[in-house]
Amino acid sequence: MKDKIAEKILLLIALSAILSLLLITFFIFQQGVPFVVRVGLGNFFSTIWSPNRGHFGILSMIIGSLLVTAGALAVGIPFGLACAIFLAEFSSKTIQKTLKPIIELLAGIPSVVYGFIGIVILVPFIRETFGGPGFSVLAASIILGIMILPTIVSISYDALSAVPATYREGSVALGATKWQTVRMVLIPAARSGIVAGIILGMGRAIGETMAVIMIAGNALKIPHSILDSVRTLTSTIALELGYAAGDHRAALFACGAFLFLIIIILNIIAIKVTKRR
Amino acid sequence: MTFRIGPRTNQIIAYSVLLLMTIITVLILFFIIGYVFKNGVGQLSLEFLTDRTREMGKEGGIFPSILGTLLVTIFAILIATPLGVGSAIYLVEYTRGGMIRRIISFGADCLAGVPSIIFGLFGFIFFVIQMNLGWSILSGGLTLAVMILPTIIRTSEEAMKAVPYTYREISYSLGGGKLDTILKVVLPTSLPGILTGVILGVGRAVGETAAVIFTAGSSLGIPTSLFSSTRTLAVHFYILAREGISMPKAYGTATVLIIIILAVNFIAYRLMHRFIARYY
Amino acid sequence: MYIRLHPFRSTHHFMMIKISIRDLNLFYDRLQALKNINLDVKKNEILGVIGPANSGKSSLLRALNRLFEIDGARVSGEILLDGKDIFSIPINDLRRRIGLIFATPVVLPGTIYKNMSYGPKLHKKFSASVLDEVVSRALKAANLWDEVKERLDESASRLSGGQQQRLCIARTLAMEPEVIMMDEPCSGLDPISTAKIESTMLELMEKYTFILVTNNTKQAARLATRTAFFLSGQLIEIDRTEKLFTSPSDKRTDEYIRGKFG
Numbered sequence: 001m002k003d004k005i006a007e008k009i010l011l012l013i014a015l016s017a018i019l020s021l022l023l024i025t026f027f028i029f030q031q032g033v034p035f036v037v038r039v040g041l042g043n044f045f046s047t048i049w050s051p052n053r054g055h056f057g058i059l060s061m062i063i064g065s066l067l068v069t070a071g072a073l074a075v076g077i078p079f080g081l082a083c084a085i086f087l088a089e090f091s092s093k094t095i096q097k098t099l100k101p102i103i104e105l106l107a108g109i110p111s112v113v114y115g116f117i118g119i120v121i122l123v124p125f126i127r128e129t130f131g132g133p134g135f136s137v138l139a140a141s142i143i144l145g146i147m148i149l150p151t152i153v154s155i156s157y158d159a160l161s162a163v164p165a166t167y168r169e170g171s172v173a174l175g176a177t178k179w180q181t182v183r184m185v186l187i188p189a190a191r192s193g194i195v196a197g198i199i200l201g202m203g204r205a206i207g208e209t210m211a212v213i214m215i216a217g218n219a220l221k222i223p224h225s226i227l228d229s230v231r232t233l234t235s236t237i238a239l240e241l242g243y244a245a246g247d248h249r250a251a252l253f254a255c256g257a258f259l260f261l262i263i264i265i266l267n268i269i270a271i272k273v274t275k276r277r
Numbered sequence: 278m279t280f281r282i283g284p285r286t287n288q289i290i291a292y293s294v295l296l297l298m299t300i301i302t303v304l305i306l307f308f309i310i311g312y313v314f315k316n317g318v319g320q321l322s323l324e325f326l327t328d329r330t331r332e333m334g335k336e337g338g339i340f341p342s343i344l345g346t347l348l349v350t351i352f353a354i355l356i357a358t359p360l361g362v363g364s365a366i367y368l369v370e371y372t373r374g375g376m377i378r379r380i381i382s383f384g385a386d387c388l389a390g391v392p393s394i395i396f397g398l399f400g401f402i403f404f405v406i407q408m409n410l411g412w413s414i415l416s417g418g419l420t421l422a423v424m425i426l427p428t429i430i431r432t433s434e435e436a437m438k439a440v441p442y443t444y445r446e447i448s449y450s451l452g453g454g455k456l457d458t459i460l461k462v463v464l465p466t467s468l469p470g471i472l473t474g475v476i477l478g479v480g481r482a483v484g485e486t487a488a489v490i491f492t493a494g495s496s497l498g499i500p501t502s503l504f505s506s507t508r509t510l511a512v513h514f515y516i517l518a519r520e521g522i523s524m525p526k527a528y529g530t531a532t533v534l535i536i537i538i539l540a541v542n543f544i545a546y547r548l549m550h551r552f553i554a555r556y557y
Numbered sequence: 558m559y560i561r562l563h564p565f566r567s568t569h570h571f572m573m574i575k576i577s578i579r580d581l582n583l584f585y586d587r588l589q590a591l592k593n594i595n596l597d598v599k600k601n602e603i604l605g606v607i608g609p610a611n612s613g614k615s616s617l618l619r620a621l622n623r624l625f626e627i628d629g630a631r632v633s634g635e636i637l638l639d640g641k642d643i644f645s646i647p648i649n650d651l652r653r654r655i656g657l658i659f660a661t662p663v664v665l666p667g668t669i670y671k672n673m674s675y676g677p678k679l680h681k682k683f684s685a686s687v688l689d690e691v692v693s694r695a696l697k698a699a700n701l702w703d704e705v706k707e708r709l710d711e712s713a714s715r716l717s718g719g720q721q722q723r724l725c726i727a728r729t730l731a732m733e734p735e736v737i738m739m740d741e742p743c744s745g746l747d748p749i750s751t752a753k754i755e756s757t758m759l760e761l762m763e764k765y766t767f768i769l770v771t772n773n774t775k776q777a778a779r780l781a782t783r784t785a786f787f788l789s790g791q792l793i794e795i796d797r798t799e800k801l802f803t804s805p806s807d808k809r810t811d812e813y814i815r816g817k818f819g
Contacts, residue, residue, distance in 0.1 A: 003456050007371055013360055023403065086299045090296070102303055110483075113534065116518045209394040263392060264390075445627075446663075450659075452648075
């Protein structure tokens with residue numbers, strides 16, 4: 001009898017996750033969508049963001065987010081994959097056991113600390129070496145790349161480790177070197193896992209806020225070079241929510257809704273990719 | 278004859294490149310931590326840790342932030358852990374594939390991917406405004422609870438799945454009911470794994486900024502109740518750094534923050550290993 | 558072809574039957590693991606159950622203590638324990654009265670004492686001294702007491718395979734069952750441990766009814782009062798052990814016993 005009651009209670013508890021998700025979706029959209037309907041898609045997707053004058057165009061910020069994400073992937077994927085391959089295929093058990101937690105520790109460092117390091121070290125370096133304000137797409141890409149590295153390493157490592165031993169053995173039996181095996185057999189076999197890791201890394205890069213605010217410069221124009229300042233969707237929300245009111249605030253929620261949509265779509269793609277085996 | 282790089286040489290090159298990149302990655306981690314520590318360790322004194330914050334952070338210590346971080350995190354854990362473990366119990370013990378399981382898992386997975394700024398927006402409109410909790414430890418804690426919920430669900434689920442099926446069979450054969458079996462066999466066995474998840478959740482919560490700044494606020498006073506607004510360590514650090522209020526204090530705050538996170542990760546790591554050692 | 562035991566409706570014979578199974582079918586989804594089983598288990602006998610893999614032997618045991626329900630399987634037919642339908646007996650009581658020893662000894666994490674007290678505590682509240690009594694009595698009956706009496710608060714995983722299996726037997730005995738079912742209990746054990754367990758069974762036969770599923774026909778020949786031969790989910794033949802092994806009525810029984818297949 002008490003078993004039945006327990007089951008019902010646990011079911012309710014288990015629904016809390018999906019319930020929270022629905023709540024979040026509801027409230028964000030409730031604040032943001034009527035606003036977009038009101039000002040029109042033309043305004044919302046224009047390039048000018050000037051809330052005081054009624055311009056709520058997020059296009060330049062979307063481009064900013066895209067550029068910074070692309071940059072992050074350009075940094076994160078090579079290094080992430082390299083670490084994953086090295087750990088999974090070219091290192092002994094002891095090295096794996098020591099290095100993997102260390103790389104996972106990178107994920108634990110708060111984003112504000114990353115941003116801070118960016119400010120005090122990377123930004124001046126870029127400014128002096130390459131010119132420009134230093135607060136730039138380049139700076140953001142590098143720091144974000146480091147931040148999404150652990151995600152890519154973890155998931156790619158798991159994907160590579162999950163490839164059955166028979167694949168390796170078969171390849172080596174044919175006379176291939178380890179690297180050839182990795183390149184021609186293992187990576188293709190682990191492809192869906194690696195892609196899922198990259199998609200998730202992409203999601204984290206798009207959603208990153210604090211570090212980006214600190215080092216990307218937050219200029220409201222579309223950048224022309226990677227040394228230009230840039231502003232992302234997330235930065236705008238974080239920078240202006242503190243004092244925004246009325247329409248302005250609704251606009252920020254609309255930004256959030258748009259962001260949320262993109263992330264959910266990325267998540268669904270990642271889940272689909274992992275399921276397709 | 279054209280000069281070709283044979284597969285053996287190829288492998289040596291590849292290995293060196295991979296090794297190099299891995300070393301760079303690891304060095305980056307050590308560098309970041311080392312740099313912050315080097316500049317911040319000097320700030321660490323008993324005074325720094327126990328004094329009130331003065332002059333917007335230019336003077337004084339970080340005690341209010343330490344206390345605030347503690348309170349917000351503990352509150353978040355108190356809410357997220359029962360919900361998370363309960364969800365995991367339901368997923369592992371009561372479902373067997375099927376619609377409900379997929380819905381719950383989907384919900385948890387998506388929640389895990391939501392960026393912290395969105396949680397900040399949500400917490401702001403829902404807890405601070407709608408539920409009229411204002412900028413407070415309550416709002417911050419509740420928002421963080423939703424954030425770390427997926428982490429706890431996932432780790433608890435893995436931990437409980439790792440409990441051998443035969444343990445459950447034996448409990449049933451001895452006449453135990455389902456609840457008995459869960460409470461007296463499955464949960465105690467998976468406890469280390471579950472704790473690891475909780476501790477990882479703590480780590481995440483402590484480093485959070487975007488979700489907390491819009492829900493717990495940024496008040497510098499010593500929090501007196503759950504309804505007090507508070508400025509957590511991460512938020513304090515952010516404000517100090519961004520507004521350029523005081524570099525030394527910023528480094529000091531960051532050092533404390535990183536020490537807490539390192540400690541948390543270390544504990545989780547040891548726990549995880551004790552858990553694995555038991556079964557593999 | 559199988560020999561059906563005709564249940565005598567006289568009280569005398571009725572009292573001799575501990576478990577009565579009629580037209581039992583067991584289904585795991587589409588797969589039928591037991592087909593139309595009719596058999597009686599007599600009180601205080603050791604009923605041996607032999608047959609090749611996948612013949613339904615384990616499924617039979619899991620049907621009797623309703624463990625199949627956890628596997629998501631379904632049954633049809635009737636099973637009576639002391640004349641009462643097992644589906645109307647409260648399930649935890651049923652499982653106390655019909656205990657099951659698995660093939661691989663699985664000890665729960667914790668001390669030896671904890672393993673022993675887990676079962677009894679599920680059913681009744683005990684004072685510490687009574688619990689100690691129950692534990693030591695069961696350990697003695699399982700012939701394990703002398704080896705562990707000094708180590709009751711050590712982890713149970715430290716015991717050897719044979720000792721762990723005897724711990725599992727003791728654990729079941731602590732519940733004061735009436736029927737003890739053993740599913741290939743000695744499969745992973747060395748000959749000495751096997752011998753100890755077999756002699757324990759013979760000692761306990763007076764007080765309990767045993768159903769012994771075994772892959773080892775010689776073991777059945779050594780221990781069982783009667784033996785049943787299962788093949789592909791059906792009961793082919795059941796008879797006094799001596800008779801079954803020397804002059805079985807069914808050709809398939811004969812072939813299996815002689816090792817022609819299995």
